[in-house]
Amino acid sequence: MTPYFNEMFQDGAVRKPYAGLEPWSAGMPADRRLAKQAEAEALFRRIGITFAVYGEGGDPDRLIPFDMFPRVFTAAEWAKLERGIKQRARALNAFLVDVYGRGEIVRAGRIPGRLVYQNEAYEKAVCGFTPPKGVYSHIVGVDIVRTGPGDFYVLEDNCRTPSGVSYMLESREMMMRMFPALFRENRIEPIDSYPERLRRTLASVAPVKCERDPTVVILTPGHFNSAYYEHSFLADLMGVELVEGQDLFVDGAFVYMRTTEGPKRVDVIYRRIDDAYIDPLCFRPDSMLGIPGLMDVYRSGGVSICSAPGAGVADDKAVYTYVPEMVRFYLGEEPILKNVPTWKCSDPSDLKHVTENLGELVVKEVHGSGGYGMLVGPKSTKAQIEEFRALILADPSNYIAQPTLALSTTPTFVEEGIAPRHVDLRPYCLVGERIELVPGGLTRVALREGSLVVNSSQGGGVKDTWVLAE
Amino acid sequence: MLLIVDHVTLYRYDRPVRGVVQSHRMTPSRFDGQKVLDWAVTVSGGTLGSEFRDGAGDWVQGWTVKGPVTEIEVRVRGKVQTTDLAGVLRGHRETAPPEAYLRETDATAADAAIRDLAACVAGAENELAGAHALSEAVAAAIAYQPGSTKAHTTAAEALAQGEGVCQDHAQVLISAARVAGIPARYVSGYLQSGADGSSHEAAHAWGELYVAGLGWIGFDPANGCCPDDRYIRLGSGLDAQDAAPIRGVSRGQGSEVLAVTVAVQLQEQ
Numbered sequence: 001m002t003p004y005f006n007e008m009f010q011d012g013a014v015r016k017p018y019a020g021l022e023p024w025s026a027g028m029p030a031d032r033r034l035a036k037q038a039e040a041e042a043l044f045r046r047i048g049i050t051f052a053v054y055g056e057g058g059d060p061d062r063l064i065p066f067d068m069f070p071r072v073f074t075a076a077e078w079a080k081l082e083r084g085i086k087q088r089a090r091a092l093n094a095f096l097v098d099v100y101g102r103g104e105i106v107r108a109g110r111i112p113g114r115l116v117y118q119n120e121a122y123e124k125a126v127c128g129f130t131p132p133k134g135v136y137s138h139i140v141g142v143d144i145v146r147t148g149p150g151d152f153y154v155l156e157d158n159c160r161t162p163s164g165v166s167y168m169l170e171s172r173e174m175m176m177r178m179f180p181a182l183f184r185e186n187r188i189e190p191i192d193s194y195p196e197r198l199r200r201t202l203a204s205v206a207p208v209k210c211e212r213d214p215t216v217v218i219l220t221p222g223h224f225n226s227a228y229y230e231h232s233f234l235a236d237l238m239g240v241e242l243v244e245g246q247d248l249f250v251d252g253a254f255v256y257m258r259t260t261e262g263p264k265r266v267d268v269i270y271r272r273i274d275d276a277y278i279d280p281l282c283f284r285p286d287s288m289l290g291i292p293g294l295m296d297v298y299r300s301g302g303v304s305i306c307s308a309p310g311a312g313v314a315d316d317k318a319v320y321t322y323v324p325e326m327v328r329f330y331l332g333e334e335p336i337l338k339n340v341p342t343w344k345c346s347d348p349s350d351l352k353h354v355t356e357n358l359g360e361l362v363v364k365e366v367h368g369s370g371g372y373g374m375l376v377g378p379k380s381t382k383a384q385i386e387e388f389r390a391l392i393l394a395d396p397s398n399y400i401a402q403p404t405l406a407l408s409t410t411p412t413f414v415e416e417g418i419a420p421r422h423v424d425l426r427p428y429c430l431v432g433e434r435i436e437l438v439p440g441g442l443t444r445v446a447l448r449e450g451s452l453v454v455n456s457s458q459g460g461g462v463k464d465t466w467v468l469a470e
Numbered sequence: 471m472l473l474i475v476d477h478v479t480l481y482r483y484d485r486p487v488r489g490v491v492q493s494h495r496m497t498p499s500r501f502d503g504q505k506v507l508d509w510a511v512t513v514s515g516g517t518l519g520s521e522f523r524d525g526a527g528d529w530v531q532g533w534t535v536k537g538p539v540t541e542i543e544v545r546v547r548g549k550v551q552t553t554d555l556a557g558v559l560r561g562h563r564e565t566a567p568p569e570a571y572l573r574e575t576d577a578t579a580a581d582a583a584i585r586d587l588a589a590c591v592a593g594a595e596n597e598l599a600g601a602h603a604l605s606e607a608v609a610a611a612i613a614y615q616p617g618s619t620k621a622h623t624t625a626a627e628a629l630a631q632g633e634g635v636c637q638d639h640a641q642v643l644i645s646a647a648r649v650a651g652i653p654a655r656y657v658s659g660y661l662q663s664g665a666d667g668s669s670h671e672a673a674h675a676w677g678e679l680y681v682a683g684l685g686w687i688g689f690d691p692a693n694g695c696c697p698d699d700r701y702i703r704l705g706s707g708l709d710a711q712d713a714a715p716i717r718g719v720s721r722g723q724g725s726e727v728l729a730v731t732v733a734v735q736l737q738e739q
Binding site: 101103106113114117124126127129249250251252253254281285295297302 | 489491492493517518519520521522523524525526530531532534536564565566567569570571572573708711717718719721
């Protein structure tokens with residue numbers, strides 16, 4: 001059996017960051033635990049925080065499971081993570097400005113032009129346009145896993161509209177309500193400034209034609225979207241309007257929002273809609289979700305769109321393998337966070353390696369997300385592996401493969417008591433005039449014993465994530 | 471040549487619409503082959519909003535019309551001095567990388583027949599000769615037949631039926647060129663042909679292929695030639711829809727009827 005790194009217990013002793021949780025968890029009788037768990041579920045149910053789960057049947061508005069056992073980082077661990085994440089966010093944005101501009105990194109032969117320019121996420125429509133402050137991705141969600149005390153790997157970057165931050169905030173809220181004593185006894189860095197920092201970040205990238213205090217809105221596809229709760233939650237906390245496409249319209253060189261007091265000009269749109277749907281005059285003509293004419297206003301500096309259209313080319317799974325190269329090329333630094341070694345099935349020798357070692361690898365679709373369309377070799381049957389082999393061979397360039405990482409575990413409340421479960425981490429890096437990060441992120445936990453898939457759409461849950469003050 | 475353009479697009483709605491938004495690519499490109507002496511785009515009751523040059527070098531204008539309206543007239547009038555550059559798009563400034571034009575779209579997705587057509591490129595002695603051969607092959611495979619295809623006919627469908635108009639020739643050409651690894655794009659513009667200037671080809675379309683060392687070169691399979699001084703180039707895209715001179719939507723229930731008249735005339739000198 002792989003020796004998984006347990007973040008709380010090492011050689012029978014409790015690691016220092018978890019010292020404050022030891023008496024708390026050891027002293028909790030089963031009936032109190034069950035009562036607290038029921039309380040948490042009732043609270044989540046009441047505020048309506050749900051997450052639609054595709055492909056699993058059942059209640060699409062089921063609750064995302066919340067685990068009360070916090071996940072903890074020391075100040076020193078976090079300091080390194082923070083430097084690494086910010087470095088990555090800077091490099092990814094520099095890459096985006098470059099590939100829609102002069103394309104120096106391609107000219108220098110550091111990344112194949114094919115991977116960038118023929119990528120489905122590359123938007124020719126924004127070539128030659130540099131968004132305000134040179135920022136394409138304003139919220140970079142970096143998915144990180146840990147395999148040892150000092151070993152962190154980036155699994156993937158999310159440069160478009162990473163979701164889940166509402167769970168980060170709600171999990172903290174929930175813990176503070178249920179266990180106030182824990183927050184008196186431990187020095188935990190607060191994260192409640194996130195919504196205000198997000199608002200400031202968005203306001204800092206107001207378009208060139210905006211000469212006043214910018215009006216920011218959140219654009220949602222609507223209440224049927226699985227992350228609608230998050231959209232309305234953030235709008236509430238930020239004190240901005242939540243709008244749908246039909247609430248906005250273009251008049252002349254600007255975008256306006258319909259209000260009861262008449263049209264109001266909008267300067268920054270934090271959109272939670274994919275590029276393809278935001279403007280039927282530029283992208284998909286059949287889109288009913290977008291705003292006709294939006295892209296013309298955007299490209300002439302009348303409105304800002306966050307994330308900027310075209311940002312997706314930086315978080316493509318095939319482009320991912322070149323992020324360390326981006327750090328070196330644009331920043332002249334060595335990457336602080338490591339990439340997971342990745343084989344690209346589009347490359348014949350990589351393909352050979354992958355098909356010969358399917359039983360040990362994790363295989364993912366290049367454009368996949370949410371844990372769908374992937375194979376976890378060691379956890380799959382022979383039949384599942386053979387089925388996947390056929391898929392890969394039919395369309396090699398659609399797949400990448402990585403070694404099965406020994407994801408760290410943290411103690412988690414399960415039916416029998418407390419048991420280790422695998423976790424990952426998604427911090428949300430804000431990029432505007434400044435680059436900032438609240439100390440924490442969303443910890444996702446694979447609740448099924450032995451499972452390495454933490455996606456909420458695949459039965460994963462969430463935990464509160466603590467960063468301890470010095 | 472000195473070409474005079476008068477192009478009217480009339481939108482009529484059977485019920486008043488609350489408003490109209492359009493995005494235009496209706497201004498001649500800036501390159502050595504054409505010099506704009508006079509050019510005006512007007513939209514009845516419209517407000518010109520955003521204007522900018524995009525990464526492909528096209529001049530884009532956003533227009534909005536406040537409703538209720540039942541009729542909108544988009545009129546283009548202008549005068550352009552053209553020079554024959556044998557199809558070469560010399561002196562055109564753009565930032566979009568040629569490789570971005572290797573991507574296929576729904577309308578230009580290649581099928582087996584298009585891949586077969588593309589095979590002639592490999593047999594040619596160089597890329598330029600291959601491009602010419604391909605343009606000729608497309609002309610031979612699709613007979614010019616007005617009304618035989620619709621705006622949404624794909625390249626594969628047009629080739630299968632063997633008939634089409636300039637849009638189909640251009641989309642089949644660029645689809646096959648991409649199969650052969652040559653970046654290719656759809657170009658919309660005007661063509662002066664016929665003595666009275668009002669031929670059905672006056673609003674025209676053709677393809678551009680990127681040949682290393684020469685840059686973008688126009689090919690017009692519909693007329694078996696490369697664009698010369700009878701052509702006015704407006705804008706480009708990955709397919710007909712992406713390069714459309716007018717993209718627009720109206721708000722409201724009214725259904726739309728379109729009437730277009732185009733005249734491109736040679737000014738007597």
